[in-house]
Amino acid sequence: MKASQFSEQAQLIAFVLQKGAEWDPSVIELLEKTWGPIRHKGKLFAFDRTNYYTPEMGDGLYRGVVSFEKCISPETIADEKERSNALELTTANSENPDHRHVNIDIGYMDLDKVVLPSYKRGPFKLYAGKGVWLDMLLTYAKGVFHPTAWAFEDFTRNPYQHDLQLIREKYKKARVAADCLQSDMTEPPTLAPEGQKYKKSKAAGGEGSCRL
Numbered sequence: 001m002k003a004s005q006f007s008e009q010a011q012l013i014a015f016v017l018q019k020g021a022e023w024d025p026s027v028i029e030l031l032e033k034t035w036g037p038i039r040h041k042g043k044l045f046a047f048d049r050t051n052y053y054t055p056e057m058g059d060g061l062y063r064g065v066v067s068f069e070k071c072i073s074p075e076t077i078a079d080e081k082e083r084s085n086a087l088e089l090t091t092a093n094s095e096n097p098d099h100r101h102v103n104i105d106i107g108y109m110d111l112d113k114v115v116l117p118s119y120k121r122g123p124f125k126l127y128a129g130k131g132v133w134l135d136m137l138l139t140y141a142k143g144v145f146h147p148t149a150w151a152f153e154d155f156t157r158n159p160y161q162h163d164l165q166l167i168r169e170k171y172k173k174a175r176v177a178a179d180c181l182q183s184d185m186t187e188p189p190t191l192a193p194e195g196q197k198y199k200k201s202k203a204a205g206g207e208g209s210c211r212l
Contacts, residue, residue, distance in 0.1 A: 042163030
């Protein structure tokens, strides 16, 4: 049987760890310069159940999730991981490059799950090439995101639940509107839902973007 050439476009998201309970405008600016306009900016939650990042980033850490207008082919997530690492390095202390000012966990969401790439292997991670392993941390069923058995503590608690549901709904609407584009598309699709206007745009990083 001939292999399908179809590749579903996934929603690009990022879980961002920063200092302060309000979004740092400089962090938002860096995110948008790297991946294009933000579609959804979630609430920040205190990251206080572990001190893992305290030696590097200090106290008063908060984490939230954002989604971008950009959609990607899931198989390209390793490239986005490289971009996120490079971006983190631009915020590092010049005297100590290991001390970042922001931690960015880039990933993708489709209608069924949330997946984050990692440079660390693990028993439940799948290898994706370029030294990257894929970690499925949340699955979606019956209107709710559920943590996998191996998910980190903050994903088990999942204070991001409401924001993730909003992100999924906006992503779903973009799919219906046929605005999630393949990166190699040069012409709009011939079919679109009645009453919808198709518009292609380019976000940072060279992929097609999905716009509501």
